[in-house]
Amino acid sequence: xxxxxxxxxxxxxxxxxxxxxxxxxxxxxxxxxxxxxxxxxxxxxxxxxxxxxxxxxxxxxxxxxxxxxxxxxxxxxxxxxxxxxxxxxxxxxxxxxxxxxxxxxxxxxxxxxxxxxxxxxxxxxxxxxxxxxxxxxxxxxxxxxxxxxxxxxxxxxxxxxxxxxxxxxxxxxxxxxxxxxxxxxxxxxxxxxxxxxxxxxxxxxxxxxxxxxxxxxxxxxxxxxxxxxxxxxxxxxxxxxxxxxxxxxxxxxxxxxxxxxxxxxxxxxxxxxxxxxxxxxxxxxxxxxxxxxxxxxxxxxxxxxxxxxxxxxxxxxxxxxxxxxxxxxxxxxxxxxxxxxxxxxxxxxxxxxxxxxxxxxxxxxxxxxxxxxxxxxxxxxxxxxxxxxxxxxxxxxxxxxxxxxxxxxxxxxxxxxxxxxxxxxxxxxxxxxxxxxxxxxxxxxxxxxxxxxxxxxxxxxxxxx
Amino acid sequence: xxxxxxxxxxxxxxxxxxxxxxxxxxxxxxxxxxxxxxxxxxxxxxxxxxxxxxxxxxxxxxxxxxxxxxxxxxxxxxxxxxxxxxxxxxxxxxxxxxxxxxxxxxxxxxxxxxxxxxxxxxxxxxxxxxxxxxxxxxxxxxxxxxxxxxxxxxxxxxxxxxxxxxxxxxxxxxxxxxxxxxxxxxxxxxxxxxxxxxxxxxxxxxxxxxxxxxxxxxxxxxxxxxxxxxxxxx
Numbered sequence: 001x002x003x004x005x006x007x008x009x010x011x012x013x014x015x016x017x018x019x020x021x022x023x024x025x026x027x028x029x030x031x032x033x034x035x036x037x038x039x040x041x042x043x044x045x046x047x048x049x050x051x052x053x054x055x056x057x058x059x060x061x062x063x064x065x066x067x068x069x070x071x072x073x074x075x076x077x078x079x080x081x082x083x084x085x086x087x088x089x090x091x092x093x094x095x096x097x098x099x100x101x102x103x104x105x106x107x108x109x110x111x112x113x114x115x116x117x118x119x120x121x122x123x124x125x126x127x128x129x130x131x132x133x134x135x136x137x138x139x140x141x142x143x144x145x146x147x148x149x150x151x152x153x154x155x156x157x158x159x160x161x162x163x164x165x166x167x168x169x170x171x172x173x174x175x176x177x178x179x180x181x182x183x184x185x186x187x188x189x190x191x192x193x194x195x196x197x198x199x200x201x202x203x204x205x206x207x208x209x210x211x212x213x214x215x216x217x218x219x220x221x222x223x224x225x226x227x228x229x230x231x232x233x234x235x236x237x238x239x240x241x242x243x244x245x246x247x248x249x250x251x252x253x254x255x256x257x258x259x260x261x262x263x264x265x266x267x268x269x270x271x272x273x274x275x276x277x278x279x280x281x282x283x284x285x286x287x288x289x290x291x292x293x294x295x296x297x298x299x300x301x302x303x304x305x306x307x308x309x310x311x312x313x314x315x316x317x318x319x320x321x322x323x324x325x326x327x328x329x330x331x332x333x334x335x336x337x338x339x340x341x342x343x344x345x346x347x348x349x350x351x352x353x354x355x356x357x358x359x360x361x362x363x364x365x366x367x368x369x370x371x372x373x374x375x376x377x378x379x380x381x382x383x384x385x386x387x388x389x390x391x392x393x394x395x396x397x398x399x400x401x402x403x404x405x406x407x408x409x410x411x412x413x414x415x416x417x418x419x420x421x422x423x424x425x426x427x428x429x430x431x432x433x434x435x436x437x438x439x440x441x442x443x444x445x446x447x448x449x450x451x452x453x454x455x456x457x458x459x460x461x462x463x464x465x
Numbered sequence: 466x467x468x469x470x471x472x473x474x475x476x477x478x479x480x481x482x483x484x485x486x487x488x489x490x491x492x493x494x495x496x497x498x499x500x501x502x503x504x505x506x507x508x509x510x511x512x513x514x515x516x517x518x519x520x521x522x523x524x525x526x527x528x529x530x531x532x533x534x535x536x537x538x539x540x541x542x543x544x545x546x547x548x549x550x551x552x553x554x555x556x557x558x559x560x561x562x563x564x565x566x567x568x569x570x571x572x573x574x575x576x577x578x579x580x581x582x583x584x585x586x587x588x589x590x591x592x593x594x595x596x597x598x599x600x601x602x603x604x605x606x607x608x609x610x611x612x613x614x615x616x617x618x619x620x621x622x623x624x625x626x627x628x629x630x631x632x633x634x635x636x637x638x639x640x641x642x643x644x645x646x647x648x649x650x651x652x653x654x655x656x657x658x659x660x661x662x663x664x665x666x667x668x669x670x671x672x673x674x675x676x677x678x679x680x681x682x683x684x685x686x687x688x689x690x691x692x693x694x695x696x697x698x699x
Contacts, residue, residue, distance in 0.1 A: 155549030164538030
């Protein structure tokens with residue numbers, strides 16, 4: 001019975017042109033978004049591969065020079081582009097994929113615009129994920145707003161009920177029809193995306209990518225199912241299909257476009273994060289204070305890098321300076337990043353009321369393009385920077401400090417540059433991602449259960465006719 | 466058998482049915498007459514479980530409708546004043562869909578065409594979209610659905626309203642056939658002539674009450690008209 005109802009509904013989608021026009025446009029957009037994403041990903045992948053290799057080669061080929069000069073030149077590290085970024089580029093377009101590892105400074109990352117992005121703000125980030133998060137619910141509304149209200153107006157609901165069709169069978173049949181409608185449109189996109197993910201995955205990480213892909217599909221299926229049941233509930237409750245359509249469009253505007261923006265502002269209000277200037281100023285103040293303290297305690301001087309410190313101690317001083325700074329940097333960046341994660345966490349839990357927030361967070365997480373995974377890369381990059389720093393400082397202590405006043409006459413050669421290992425970064429495994437994002441699945445499952453309960457409530461055994 | 470036992474139905478302060486008792490036995494055509502708002506459609510809706518009685522009970526073949534509405538509906542077929550169908554489907558597709566839902570069986574195209582023909586719809590019209598059908602043609606698809614269901618009881622809510630005389634006559638013949646097969650038929654109508662011609666029993670409703678329950682054999686057209694007008698004037 002459910003299958004019959006679903007088939008009839010689906011036939012109507014086809015014959016009245018809704019599937020052809022609304023769906024055709026959606027299908028075209030998704031395939032285009034995936035194509036654009038794939039091209040972008042391939043381009044970045046090729047660029048990263050070439051640039052990372054060339055940059056390290058440049059490091060190794062440096063002429064003889066003072067090691068601290070080399071540390072100031074530094075090197076660049078490039079974030080691997082996850083295969084699923086084809087579907088959801090996440091914060092990638094906002095933070096970039098390169099970090100400059102230079103002496104004394106941990107590179108700042110700019111990620112807030114994307115992390116706080118709402119549907120409207122992210123209008124520019126044309127991606128398959130964006131289309132499914134924002135436009136697919138609209139499509140379900142177009143398909144389903146008259147599911148019950150329209151049949152009530154037409155009189156066919158009365159006809160159906162007289163035959164002994166249960167209202168619940170009608171609900172499940174209509175839900176299946178909406179799922180079929182949206183499924184037909186998404187299947188070509190899923191096939192293209194799957195092919196792209198397989199092609200772009202490193203052979204050793206194919207299973208990881210495949211599992212991420214399946215879970216991403218599951219997350220979006222739950223998200224769209226929530227929309228389906230909300231649409232059916234409203235259609236069953238509404239006095240007319242016009243009222244149903246207006247109510248659903250209002251829900252879409254508020255729930256998908258406006259509320260995420262409000263939640264973003266609210267999360268910043270609850271967990272305030274410093275401006276870039278404030279952050280830099282606080283960091284500098286703390287660094288100066290810790291450095292001054294260390295210089296006083298270690299070398300008995302009040303100012304760093306002054307004439308009071310003999311050049312025979314500049315290598316040691318550099319090492320002390322760096323090591324004192326590491327703690328300060330960890331504290332400041334850690335606090336900042338924790339704040340951003342709290343803001344994100346708050347927005348994710350707001351997904352209980354605004355499911356698009358939960359699925360957005362989960363989508364970026366599974367695609368490997370969220371802040372947690374960017375932070376992991378940033379931490380790995382900073383670790384590499386410290387490795388470079390320490391190797392250079394050690395070499396200065398061993399070879400430049402003994403030269404006394406001729407400290408700066410020392411020049412290291414290629415043997416030293418080769419001591420710095422290439423940057424070898426592995427993106428976090430799926431297990432790590434799931435530890436951070438289990439709540440996303442829990443939230444979406446809870447909202448789906450609530451949406452089904454709402455639909456069952458609004459589709460009682462004896463439907464209003 | 467269709468039974469309404471001391472049934473009342475209130476809509477807020479308005480009593481739509483007041484302690485109505487009637488029985489329609491197999492092989493009977495019971496025509497309910499009455500002015501608009503007399504409670505005829507309310508009674509039909511109770512048998513269909515579209516609404517529940519305020520008091521009393523409604524039974525189909527001895528089973529209380531409220532206890533198992535889905536099961537009792539399997540025994541009845543319903544044809545409203547305006548049979549509403551899906552405009553984007555053809556007549557035969559509508560019949561196929563509704564018949565499958567009603568019976569749980571898939572009917573072949575030949576079976577469906579036979580049902581439509583029996584209901585009076587020309588075979589050539591079967592594949593046309595219902596959005597192009599006249600009211601009479603839709604009504605015939607509705608009859609075909611009822612025929613497909615092979616129900617033990619028929620509930621008809623002013624089924625000939627708006628039909629041309631020929632279609633109404635054909636419909637009366639179909640009802641007679643159903644009666645002969647032992648189907649219990651409860652039909653509402655404003656048409657005294659139709660009631661006298663097709664009904665085996667005739668009830669007159671006024672303000673929610675069944676004020677007369679008559680055998681059509683004992684009445685002439687004139688008698689029925691006189692009685693009806695007397696009750697309406699009282």
